[in-house]
Amino acid sequence: DQQVKQNSPSLSVQEGRISILNCDYTNSMFDYFLWYKKYPAEGPTFLISISSIKDKNEDGRFTVFLNKSAKHLSLHIVPSQPGDSAVYFCAASAGAGGTSYGKLTFGQGTILTVHP
Amino acid sequence: NAGVMQNPRHLVRRRGQEARLRCSPMKGHSHVYWYRQLPEEGLKFMVYLQKENIIDESGMPKERFSAEFPKEGPSILRIQQVVRGDSAAYFCASSLHPGQNSGNTIYFGEGSWLTVV
Numbered sequence: 001d002q003q004v005k006q007n008s009p010s011l012s013v014q015e016g017r018i019s020i021l022n023c024d025y026t027n028s029m030f031d032y033f034l035w036y037k038k039y040p041a042e043g044p045t046f047l048i049s050i051s052s053i054k055d056k057n058e059d060g061r062f063t064v065f066l067n068k069s070a071k072h073l074s075l076h077i078v079p080s081q082p083g084d085s086a087v088y089f090c091a092a093s094a095g096a097g098g099t100s101y102g103k104l105t106f107g108q109g110t111i112l113t114v115h116p
Numbered sequence: 117n118a119g120v121m122q123n124p125r126h127l128v129r130r131r132g133q134e135a136r137l138r139c140s141p142m143k144g145h146s147h148v149y150w151y152r153q154l155p156e157e158g159l160k161f162m163v164y165l166q167k168e169n170i171i172d173e174s175g176m177p178k179e180r181f182s183a184e185f186p187k188e189g190p191s192i193l194r195i196q197q198v199v200r201g202d203s204a205a206y207f208c209a210s211s212l213h214p215g216q217n218s219g220n221t222i223y224f225g226e227g228s229w230l231t232v233v
Contacts (some may be wrong), residue, residue, distance in 0.1 A: 004158075041227075044159070102211055102222055103149070104159075108158045
């Protein structure tokens, strides 16, 4: 049962353009969402997060949008840079402030390639 | 750099041997999590520990796997009698405390790659 899904295995974007990575979830108990970036043979690096009480969070070139009714979130990277090329994972947790917080459910990942 | 430290980075074991993976959380963090990434899959939660306590082990296989986080020293993920299917990347993560409203973040280590031959 895949509770967090990233339906696009890969995405290719030109440098300077916008990258949009999508994520869908099925568990309505999820109330906190995170995006991680991962290079081969390295651990995931935290990028940005959003609580279910918000619908948008922005940090520099990264913006995460949350649509609770559609159970969908997206990560926008503007402008995209070649150094952004990596695997991006969407993750979700349930139980704000509780012991479930650190128990993240990850999507399968999307490989982003930004061409110069 | 006081990040999450994992060792060894790479470990090769023969079937039937034991594997021990160690994790030192980020400085000041008292909550440790272990995740496993099988080839071509996303990360899967295994266990959540605090010092001397297992809080949630719902993702741990019922047999051969155990985890601890003693009062002193690193957290240890132990796999007894390894089989080929245990070959994976094992990631440790840590956080200050579970409360997301405090702006808490879960930070991951670089991972330990286990290969069972």
